[in-house]
Amino acid sequence: MYQQIQHFYARQLRLLDEGRTAEWAATFEPGGVFDADGLPEPVRGREAIESASRAAAEKLAADGIRRRHWLGMLEVGERPDGTLLARTYALIISTPRGGPAGLHMSTTCDDVLVRDGADLLVRHRRVRRDDLDGRED
């Protein structure tokens, strides 16, 4: 399962980084939640997740910025209800066209994942930025 989750994240974040936002949104459950403390409130459901990420992808493309999400330092646990808790560190790397790569942000990412046949879906993602102080750990 550990390796399957690593593989899932590699595919999932690449979809986001390549601006394939419909496929990205489809890696969440239909009613999945994206809760990031950099956002005014949690984004709920595939449609809202797609629309928020499309807006972000279009802005990055307009600004000529290539963004990469790295997830690592994966911890996996099984929850009593059979869902999985997957905790990672995340780095966001930004490179402007013709410019130097930069470390844009460091966050944690805590996911509740559910099995979907042979695949996985995100039920709930909680992203906490290291520069903000509302962390509950």
Place this chain on the structure above:
Amino acid sequence: MYQQIQHFYARQLRLLDEGRTAEWAATFEPGGVFDADGLPEPVRGREAIESASRAAAEKLAADGIRRRHWLGMLEVGERPDGTLLARTYALIISTPRGGPAGLHMSTTCDDVLVRDGADLLVRHRRVRRDDLDGRED
């Protein structure tokens, strides 16, 4: 074993990064050694390892800095005595409250790991900073 070591590091470094220094120290053998070329001499034994890391964690907390240790590029070998040699690259990422994330340091980390039931413990850790020149490789 490879995956188990990845998982071990994710848990172990998160303990350090969250300031859970007693649990962090308990991931070393009772007489484990932490040998880092940024320190005046190797730190020996759980108590000393805990005390050194607690001092560092308190200083970071006082300074409002969130630190993340990323280990990656894992190589694993078995040694003749049955212990494991686990070699990684390590990045330390620092984010001040309200400020930008920064790459604090790049090091290598060479561990001798021992099996402890279903778990692992560090017998000896050797950290070598990329900015110093005392590397033996």
Place this chain on the structure above:
Amino acid sequence: MYQQIQHFYARQLRLLDEGRTAEWAATFEPGGVFDADGLPEPVRGREAIESASRAAAEKLAADGIRRRHWLGMLEVGERPDGTLLARTYALIISTPRGGPAGLHMSTTCDDVLVRDGADLLVRHRRVRRDDLDGRED
């Protein structure tokens, strides 16, 4: 296979980073290709790959720079001919002697890998820099 490729990359890039350029070149097929958009043209064959990487390693050593290649976010697929397509993100970290670590570059790395007994070899590597705009994805 996923884990084997992670392990292969850890070994392979460490060879490069330690300047062990003959061993590095031997991780490619004899007629392997290294196609990076930062180079004027693809480098073909072990001899040319070794010679190009040795020149780069000597320059880094002369400049007192320690370079680390991190590969992560691995995606693996099997191709119809039985070879493997391994896609990763790559970060290059540079640390000058006595100076601060820096993020040198962010790229993608798409490899065609072939089995060689119990081991793997690179048949074709395609590196695309995030700061350049000739990306085909």
